[in-house]
Amino acid sequence: SQANLNNFIIKIIDRDIASGLHKSVRTRFPPEPNGYLHIGHAKSICLNFGIAEHYQGQCYLRFDDTNPVKEHTEFIESMKNDILWLGFHWSGEIHYSSDYFDQLYSYAIELIHKGLAYVDHLSVNQIRDYRGTLTKPGKNSPYRDRSIDTNIALFDKMRRGEFKEGSTCLRAKIDMTSPFIVMRDPVLYRIKYVDHHRTGNKWCIYPMYDFAHSICDAIEGITHSLCTLEFQDNRRLYDWVLNNISLNVYPHQYEFSRLNIEHTIISKRKLHLLVSKNVVTGWDDPRMPTIAGLRRRGYTAASILEFCRRIGITKQDNNVEISALEACIREDLNESAPRVMAVINPIKVIINNYPVGYKENIMMPNHPNKPEFGQRKVTFSREIYIDCTDFRENNCNQQYKRLILGQQVRLRYAYVIEAERVEKNEQGNITIIHCSYYKNSLNQTLDDSYKVKGVIHWVSAIDYIAAEFRFYDKLFSDHNLASTDDFNVSLNHRSLIIYHGVIETSFLPLLKSGKINYFQFEREGYFCTDSKDCSKLQPVFNRIVGLRNNWLA
Numbered sequence: 211s212q213a214n215l216n217n218f219i220i221k222i223i224d225r226d227i228a229s230g231l232h233k234s235v236r237t238r239f240p241p242e243p244n245g246y247l248h249i250g251h252a253k254s255i256c257l258n259f260g261i262a263e264h265y266q267g268q269c270y271l272r273f274d275d276t277n278p279v280k281e282h283t284e285f286i287e288s289m290k291n292d293i294l295w296l297g298f299h300w301s302g303e304i305h306y307s308s309d310y311f312d313q314l315y316s317y318a319i320e321l322i323h324k325g326l327a328y329v330d331h332l333s334v335n336q337i338r339d340y341r342g343t344l345t346k347p348g349k350n351s352p353y354r355d356r357s358i359d360t361n362i363a364l365f366d367k368m369r370r371g372e373f374k375e376g377s378t379c380l381r382a383k384i385d386m387t388s389p390f391i392v393m394r395d396p397v398l399y400r401i402k403y404v405d406h407h408r409t410g411n412k413w414c415i416y417p418m419y420d421f422a423h424s425i426c427d428a429i430e431g432i433t434h435s436l437c438t439l440e441f442q443d444n445r446r447l448y449d450w451v452l453n454n455i456s457l458n459v460y461p462h463q464y465e466f467s468r469l470n471i472e473h474t475i476i477s478k479r480k481l482h483l484l485v486s487k488n489v490v491t492g493w494d495d496p497r498m499p500t501i502a503g504l505r506r507r508g509y510t511a512a513s514i515l516e517f518c519r520r521i522g523i524t525k526q527d528n529n530v531e532i533s534a535l536e537a538c539i540r541e542d543l544n545e546s547a548p549r550v551m552a553v554i555n556p557i558k559v560i561i562n563n564y565p566v567g568y569k570e571n572i573m574m575p576n577h578p579n580k581p582e583f584g585q586r587k588v589t590f591s592r593e594i595y596i597d598c599t600d601f602r603e604n605n606c607n608q609q610y611k612r613l614i615l616g617q618q619v620r621l622r623y624a625y626v627i628e629a630e631r632v633e634k635n636e637q638g639n640i641t642i643i644h645c646s647y648y649k650n651s652l653n654q655t656l657d658d659s660y661k662v663k664g665v666i667h668w669v670s671a672i673d674y675i676a677a678e679f680r681f682y683d684k685l686f687s688d689h690n691l692a693s694t695d696d697f698n699v700s701l702n703h704r705s706l707i708i709y710h711g712v713i714e715t716s717f718l719p720l721l722k723s724g725k726i727n728y729f730q731f732e733r734e735g736y737f738c739t740d741s742k743d744c745s746k747l748q749p750v751f752n753r754i755v756g757l758r759n760n761w762l763a
């Protein structure tokens with residue numbers, strides 16, 4: 211799918227190129243490796259990599275690894291994999307913010323030399339109290355006005371590990387009364403006695419996001435630094451840092467709205483809680499809005515790109531409906547997924563006037579309007595399975611166009627049958643439906659003597675594979691979770707329902723070849739084999755999405 215290039219950022223870049231400010235464009239995608247990428251990141255990936263493609267510029271992948279406490283190489287590997295899976299390629303080598311720790315440190319010293327940064331000994335809580343609020347100006351730290359030489363010496367002590375974690379930090383000296391709270395002497399460096407995945411124990415001081423991000427962008431020659439709207443105020447600090455160091459490169463930050471999706475949370479921090487509290491089975495649980503979860507659920511890369519194209523890039527915060535994402539995969543798979551019959555809640559049908567011990571092969575198209583998908587043979591026999599929801603003893607609902615006692619229904623691509631009687635167990639549940647079939651109805655247009663209600667799918671009871679079907683629902687019943695932290699209150703305890711059913715054997719060669727993982731199970735929806743749990747002996751399918759939008763209810 212083509213990138214959606216009708217947005218305000220493209221207009222800005224066009225302007226910058228027309229004015230000669232930039233000859234070429236360089237963007238970056240800068241995830242912090244503290245979790246797995248999610249659908250919100252896909253929006254940012256499509257934007258940053260899409261711009262680079264459009265202008266034949268470059269897009270770097272930079273791991274923003276300035277907080278060693280939360281970062282792991284597992285996350286780095288998964289992020290690389292997910293970006294490639296989406297079909298994007300970063301320019302050149304992978305970059306890491308930690309590549310620039312030496313330079314960042316020397317720019318911090320430059321700020322101290324200019325009297326623009328100082329070592330502070332207030333505690334984290336004191337710093338917060340001194341900072342004030344939107345309605346209350348902050349007040350200066352008592353350590354704010356020590357000499358430059360003292361600060362140089364103290365910062366060196368910090369680096370050498372002579373202070374306790376949390377006891378001392380380096381702050382920018384800006385304005386404790388600024389209307390922008392980020393400008394009230396923000397912390398630039400803090401102490402952490404934690405090994406870093408790349409620099410080991412070389413450092414015990416680590417730079418803060420705003421300080422590191424602006425300088426990394428400038429060092430890398432990023433022209434347009436794109437981030438989400440919550441960083442709008444931080445742009446002042448971004449510019450302040452670059453205006454006060456001698457790097458003399460001035461990338462511009464532009465902000466666009468975050469993606470939020472109804473009934474889910476999109477934040478690595480919160481998704482991490484779902485994983486660590488075992489609400490889900492992992493980062494790639496098919497209910498997760500992570501790229502890995504969506505992939506395992508059966509979303510194709512093309513469907514995710516199409517979704518990002520449709521939502522576009524704006525400055526309006528919004529909460530997109532899940533159905534918008536579902537529509538994209540449904541449209542993709544309607545074109546590309548072969549059709550197969552699977553019965554999710556099987557109940558046995560015996561066709562009493564069909565010859566005992568006999569079976570036949572019925573040819574069926576693999577796609578209703580794409581002959582190039584070919585045909586397959588499906589076994590028909592005296593005993594078959596249909597879905598128990600496709601049968602009713604009595605019916606008073608005119609909308610019900612399936613099998614009813616005493617009435618007729620068409621078996622998909624096969625015969626018309628009529629239900630004659632049922633067998634029940636001691637609990638009164640139906641165990642067998644006895645039917646008769648119309649021998650001449652196979653694939654025929656029917657004359658007026660038939661009163662066929664509708665068409666249902668079926669699977670032969672002598673030629674089938676038992677399979678597990680996993681149906682997923684939203685993780686949360688609340689539709690707006692963007693500002694929620696206590697999501698326990700709204701957890702949907704029926705977000706996974708497992709069914710044990712049957713599927714026609716024609717699907718077995720496809721499963722063995724491993725070539726096709728996506729199917730439309732006729733009348734049920736789109737499914738894919740589960741990449742972790744599906745085996746040749748015990749097929750496991752994830753329902754990606756139903757055939758129609760079922761979220762209206």
Ligand code: ATP
Nearest residue numbers: 240241242250251253254437438468469477478479
């Ligand atoms: P999270 O809360 O999920 O950790 P983040 O912004 O801290 O989000 P980063 O790893 O720092 O995550 O994000 C990398 C890039 O992806 C940033 O430029 C960020 O703005 C962008 N991004 C993250 N979440 C979203 C989202 N929901 N919608 C659009 N862009 C996003």
Ligand code: MG
Nearest residue numbers: 241242274419
């Ligand atoms: Mg971040």
Ligand code: MG
Nearest residue numbers: 242477478479
């Ligand atoms: Mg984050």
